[in-house]
Amino acid sequence: MMSKALDSILQQEVDKRRTFAIISHPDAGKTTLTEKxxxxxxxxxxxxxxxxxxxxxxxxxxxxxxxxxxxxxxxxSVMQFDYKGHRVNILDTPGHQDFSEDTYRTxxxxxxxxxxxxxxxxxxxxxxxxxxxxxKRGIPIFTFINKxxxxxxxxxxxxxxxxxxxxxxxxxMNWPIGMGRELCGxxxxxxxxxxxxxxxxxxNIEVKEVDGYADQVIRDMAGDYLHDQLCQDLELxxxxxxxxxxxxxxxxxxxxxxxxxxxxxxxxxxxLDNFLDLAPKPExxxxxxxxxxxxxxxxxGYVFKIQANMNPAHRDRIAFLRICSGKFERGMSVKxxxxxxxxxxxxxxxxxxxxxxxxxxxxxxxxxxxxxxGIFRIGDSLSQGTEIVFDELPTFSPxxxxxxxxxxxxxxxxxxxxxxxxxxxxxxxVFNTVSFDDTILGVVGQLQxxxxxxRMKGEYGVDVQLQRVPYQFAxxxxxxxxxxxxxxxxxxxxxxxxxxxxxxxxxEYAMRTAMEKNPTAKFLEMAP
Ligand code: GDP
Numbered sequence: 103m104m105s106k107a108l109d110s111i112l113q114q115e116v117d118k119r120r121t122f123a124i125i126s127h128p129d130a131g132k133t134t135l136t137e138k139x140x141x142x143x144x145x146x147x148x149x150x151x152x153x154x155x156x157x158x159x160x161x162x163x164x165x166x167x168x169x170x171x172x173x174x175x176x177x178x179s180v181m182q183f184d185y186k187g188h189r190v191n192i193l194d195t196p197g198h199q200d201f202s203e204d205t206y207r208t209x210x211x212x213x214x215x216x217x218x219x220x221x222x223x224x225x226x227x228x229x230x231x232x233x234x235x236x237x238k239r240g241i242p243i244f245t246f247i248n249k250x251x252x253x254x255x256x257x258x259x260x261x262x263x264x265x266x267x268x269x270x271x272x273x274x275m276n277w278p279i280g281m282g283r284e285l286c287g288x289x290x291x292x293x294x295x296x297x298x299x300x301x302x303x304x305x306n307i308e309v310k311e312v313d314g315y316a317d318q319v320i321r322d323m324a325g326d327y328l329h330d331q332l333c334q335d336l337e338l339x340x341x342x343x344x345x346x347x348x349x350x351x352x353x354x355x356x357x358x359x360x361x362x363x364x365x366x367x368x369x370x371x372x373x374l375d376n377f378l379d380l381a382p383k384p385e386x387x388x389x390x391x392x393x394x395x396x397x398x399x400x401x402x403g404y405v406f407k408i409q410a411n412m413n414p415a416h417r418d419r420i421a422f423l424r425i426c427s428g429k430f431e432r433g434m435s436v437k438x439x440x441x442x443x444x445x446x447x448x449x450x451x452x453x454x455x456x457x458x459x460x461x462x463x464x465x466x467x468x469x470x471x472x473x474x475x476g477i478f479r480i481g482d483s484l485s486q487g488t489e490i491v492f493d494e495l496p497t498f499s500p501x502x503x504x505x506x507x508x509x510x511x512x513x514x515x516x517x518x519x520x521x522x523x524x525x526x527x528x529x530x531x532v533f534n535t536v537s538f539d540d541t542i543l544g545v546v547g548q549l550q551x552x553x554x555x556x557r558m559k560g561e562y563g564v565d566v567q568l569q570r571v572p573y574q575f576a577x578x579x580x581x582x583x584x585x586x587x588x589x590x591x592x593x594x595x596x597x598x599x600x601x602x603x604x605x606x607x608x609x610e611y612a613m614r615t616a617m618e619k620n621p622t623a624k625f626l627e628m629a630p
Contacts, residue, residue, distance in 0.1 A: 108399060108429065109397070109399070111429075112396075112397045112399070112428070112429060112465065112466075113397050115189070115429075115465035115466070116383055116384055116396045116397055116465060116466050116467065117383055118187055118188050118189050118383070119188070119189050119190075119191065119383055119384055119465065119466065119467035119468070120188050120189070120190050120191070120213070120214070120377075120378055120381050120382075120383065120467070121190075121191040121193065121211070121212055121213045121214075121384065121424075121467040121468075121469070122190075122191070122192065122193065122212050122213060122214045122215055122216055122381060123192070123193040123194075123195050123208060123209055123211075123212040123215050123216070124136065124192065124194075124195070124215070124216045124217075124218055125195065125209070125215050125216070125217050125218070125229060125232035125233060125236065126217065126218035126219070126228070126229055126232075127220070127223070127226035127227065127228040127229045128228065129220070130218045130219060130220045130223070130226070130229075130248060131218060131220070131248045131249065131364045131365065132218055134364040134365050135218060135246065135248065135364040135370065136181070136192060136194070138364055138367050138370045139183075139190075139192065139370070139374060140181060140183055140192075141367075142183075142185055142370075142371060142374055143183025143184055143185045143190065180192070180193055180194065180422075180469045181194065182468070185374065185378065186375070186378065188378050189465075189467075189468075190378070191467060191468060191469060193208050193209075193211060193212050193469065194208075195208050195209070195232070202529070202545065202546050202547045202549065202550045203497075203498050203528055203529075203545075203546050203550075204407050204528065204529075205232070205546075205547075206232075206235050206496075206498045206546070207406050207407055207480065207495055207498075207528065208406065208407060209232065209235050209236055209239070210239065210406055210424075210495055210496075211406045211407075211422075211424040211469060212236075212241065213241060213381070213382050213383070213384055213385060213467065214241050214242045214243070214244065214381045214382055215232075215233075215236045215241060215242075215243045215244070216243075216244050216245075216246055216377065217229060217232075217233060217243050217244065217245045217246070217357065218245075218246050218248055219245060219246070219247050219248065219260065219264075220248055220249055220254075221247050221248060221249045221250055221252065221254030221255060221260070221281070221361075222249065222252060222253065222254040222255060224255060224259075224260055224263045225263050225264060225267045225268060230267060230268065233268050233270075235498075236354070237268075237269075237270070237354055239354075240353060240354045241354055241382075242351050242352050242353075242354055242380075242381060242382060243270065243354060243357045244357060244358050244360070244377050244380070244381065245264065245272060245357045245358065245359040245360065246359075246360050246361075246362060246364075246369075246373055247260060247359060247360070247361045247362070248362065248363065248364050249363055249364075249365075250278050250281055250282075250285055250288075250361050250362060250363045250368070250369070251282065251285055251363040251365070251366055251368070252281075252282055253281060253282035253283075254281060254282070257274065257277065257278060257335070257361065258335075261274070261359065264357065264359075270354070270355065270356065270357050271344050271350075271355065271356050271357070272344070272356065272357045272358075272359045273343065273344050273345070273346050273347075273356055273357070273358055273359065274291065274339060274343070274358075274359045274360075274361070275290070275291060275292055275346075275358045275359060275360050275376055276288040276289060276290045276291060276292075276297075276360055276361055276369065276372065277289045277291060277332065277335060277336060277339070277361065278361045279296070279320070279324050279328055279329075279332050280324065280328045280331075284328065285299065285363075286298060286299055286323060286324050286328065287299050287323070287324070288361055288362065288368075288369055288372070289315050289320070289332060289336070290372060291315075291336070291339075292346070292376070294311065294312055294313070294314060295309055295310060295311045295312055296309070296310050296312055296319070296320055296323070297309050297368075297369065297372060298310065298323050299366075299368055307367075307368065315332055315333055315336045316333055320332065344356060346358070348380065351380065352382060358376070358380065360372065360373040360376070360377075383396075383467065384396040384426075384466040384467035387426045387427075387492060387493075388492070388493045389402075389426075389483075389490045389491060389492045389493065390489075390490060390491040390492075391488060391489075391490050391491075394426055394427050394490055394492075395427060396426065396427050396466035396467070397427070397466075398427035398428055399427075399428055400427060400428045400485060400486040400487040400488065401425070401427065401428030401429060401430055401434065401436060401484075401485065401486045402425075402426045402427045402428060402483065402484065402485035402486065402490045402492075403423045403424055403425040403426050403427075403430075403470075403483070403484055403485075403492075404423065404424060404426065404481065404482065404483045404484070404492040404495075405421045405422065405423050405472075405478050405479070405480055405481065405482045405483075405484075406422055406423075406424055406480065406481075406495060407421075407422040407480065407528070408420070408421050408422070408474060408478060408479070408480060408526070408527040408528065409422065409527075419474040419475075419476065419478075419527070420471040420472065420473065420474060421471070421472045421474040421478035421482075422469055422470075422471055422472075423469065423470050423471075423472055423484065424468075424469055425464055425465060425466050425467065425468050425469070425470065426466055426492065427466055428466070428486060429463060429464075429465060430447070430450070430461070430463060430464040430465070430468070430470060431462070431463050432447065432448065432450055432461065432462045432463065433446060433447065433448050434446070434447055434486070435447075435486075436484045436485060436486050437484065437485055437486070437489060438477065438478075438482065438484055439482070439483045439484070439485065439489050439490070439491050440479070440482050440483070441477060441482075445477070445484075447472060447484075448473075449472070449473035450464070450470045450471065450472055450473075476523075479526050480495060480526070480527070480528040481494055481495040496628050497531070497628050497629045498546060498628065499575070499576050499577070499627045499628060500531050500544025500545050500546055500576050501544075501545075501546055501574060501575070502544070502545050502546070502547070502548055502551070502570075502574075503542050503543065503544050503545075503570070503571045503573045503576075503606060504542070504543050504551055504568040504569055504570045504571060505540055505541065505542055505543075505568070505569045505571050506541050506542070506543050506566055506567070506568055506569075507541075507566065507567045507569075508564060508565070508566055508567075509564075509565040509566065509567055510564070510565060513562075513563065513564045513565075516562040516563055516564050517558070517562065517564045517566070519562060520557070520558050520561065520562035520564060521541075524554060524557065524558075525599060529545075529550060529553065529554065529557075530543045530544070530545055530550060530554055531543065531544040531545070531576075531598065531599075532544075532598070532599055533576075533596035533597065533598055533604060533606070534596060534597050535594060535595075535596050536586045536595045536596060536597060536603075537586060537595075542571060542573075542596060542606070543568070544576055544606075551568055554566075554568075555568060571606075572608050573593075573594070573606035573607060573608055574607065574608060574609060574610075575606070575607040575609075575610070575613050576604050576605070576606050576607075577604065577605050577607070577613065577625040577626060577627065578598070578602055578603070578604050578625070578626040578627075578628070578629050578630055579595075579603050579604065579605050579620075579623050579624070579625055579626075580603075580623065580624040580626065580630060581603075581620065581622060581623035581624070582622065584603050584623075588616070588619070588620070589605050589616065591612070592607065592608040592609060592611075592612035593605055593606060593607045593608065593612050593613075593616060594606050598629060600629070602629060602630060605625070613625075
C-alpha cells in the first residue's frame, strides 16, 4: 500500500523534472552552452568541471588517456541542477566526430532534446544523425541557433534548411535584431519584449517590455535600418510562419527556435526559462506491462549505458540507469529481471561532471550510476514488485568495420573474454564471416576502435590487430533461404552474436542492387 504522502511527493518530484540532451555537431558550442546553463543553476563549481574535461585537468581513468590526448570526451555523463523550481538533468553526449553507440543510446534516456546549431554552418552531419534518433522516438526537439555575435546565415535560410534537411517545421520564439557586429538584441515574440545588448562584448543585457515589434523603443535602440528589417521579417513570419502549437511541439512535429550567443550568455536565460516551461516532464514509458506511469509507486528503471573504469583505483564498471517510476532509495532491494535475482542497490552514484556523489534518493527522470561487478547488460530492467521489462534498446547499425586478429594465439581465451565483455557494454558489435570465420568488428565512430585496442591490451593483456575493411552499411537480412554466394561483390554475409544473418555492403549502390535482386528478403537497419 502506498501512503498518500508518497503519492503526492512522487507527483511533485516528477512534475519538476526536466531530463534532456543537447545534440549538435562538434564546435557548435555545446560545452559553452552547458556551462552557462549550469551557471544559472548556481552550479559554478561544476561549470569549471565541464571545461576541465575538455582541458583534461583531471585524470578520471587511465584508459581515458585517449580522451585526454585528443582533448575530447569519449563518454557521456549526467549533470544535475536546480533552477526556478525545476530539477534539471542534462545528459551529456559525446560531441566529437568519433562518437559511438553510447551517444545514440543516451538519447533514449532523454525526455526532450536541444538541437544546437552554428548560425554560420547550419545543420551539420552529426546533428542530422542525432536528430534522426530523437525523431524516431518522437520526443520534442528545441533549437538554439548559436554564435549570433558572428556573421552568419539569414534566419529564414536556416529555418528552410532545418525543414529541408531534417523534415521538421520550426517556429521562432525570438528573432535577432541585426547579426554579427551589428547585433543589438533579440525580440521575444511570445512575451512582447526585447533583450538589448550593450557594450562591445554585449555583457550588459537589458530586458524591456514593449508594445509589439513596431515599438519606438526598439527603433531608438537599434536605429532605423535594423528596426525596419526586424518589422519586415516579423510581418512576414506573422503571416507566413507556423503558429506556435504546443501539441505539435510535444509530438516532435514542430521545433521552437531560439537565437543567441552562448559565449556572451546572450539569449541563454530566455531560452532556459522558455525551454523549462515547455519541455515535457518524465512521461510514461512503454514496457512488457504496458505504459508505466512515472508516478507508479513501485520503483523501475533500465540500464542504457555501461562504462568501465571511471575510477583508476578500481577495475569496476558503472551501469547508468534511467529511473522510470517510483522512488529510488539507497540500499533498496529490486528485482534484476533478466538475471531473475533480487539485488541491493547500495552504491549508487550520481555524476556531476567529474565528481562522484553518493545518491541517497532519486526520482523518475533522474539518472543514477550503479556499481557493476559485471551483472548488468545494456537494456536490463530493474523493478520492484511486478516484473516490468522496458522495451529493448535499439541496436544501431554500425558504419565502420575492421577485421580483428590476435597477435599472440596463446591469448585466445583472454581475447574471447574481452570481446564478450566489450560487446555486452555495447562498445562494439561483433560479426563472424560465414565463409572463413573471420571476426569483423562494427562501430559507429572510429574512436571506438582505438578504445577497443587500448582496453584489450590494458585490461585483458591482449595485443590485437585491426585491419579496416571497406564496408559502410550493415543490414540484418530475413529471408527463407539465405545464400552466401549472392553476397560476394561489394558485400559479404556475416552472422551477429546471436546468430542472425547480416549483410555488410561497401556502398549504397551495392545495397540497393541487393535489395532489388532479393525482393522476398527483408533488409533491416537494426537487429530483429
Ligand atoms: P562544442 O565542441 O560543441 O562543445 O563547442 P565549444 O563549446 O567548445 O565551442 C567551440 C568554440 O566556439 C569555442 O572556441 C567557443 O568559445 C566558441 N563559441 C561558443 N559559443 C560561441 C558564441 O556564441 N559566439 C562565438 N563567437 N563563439 C562561440
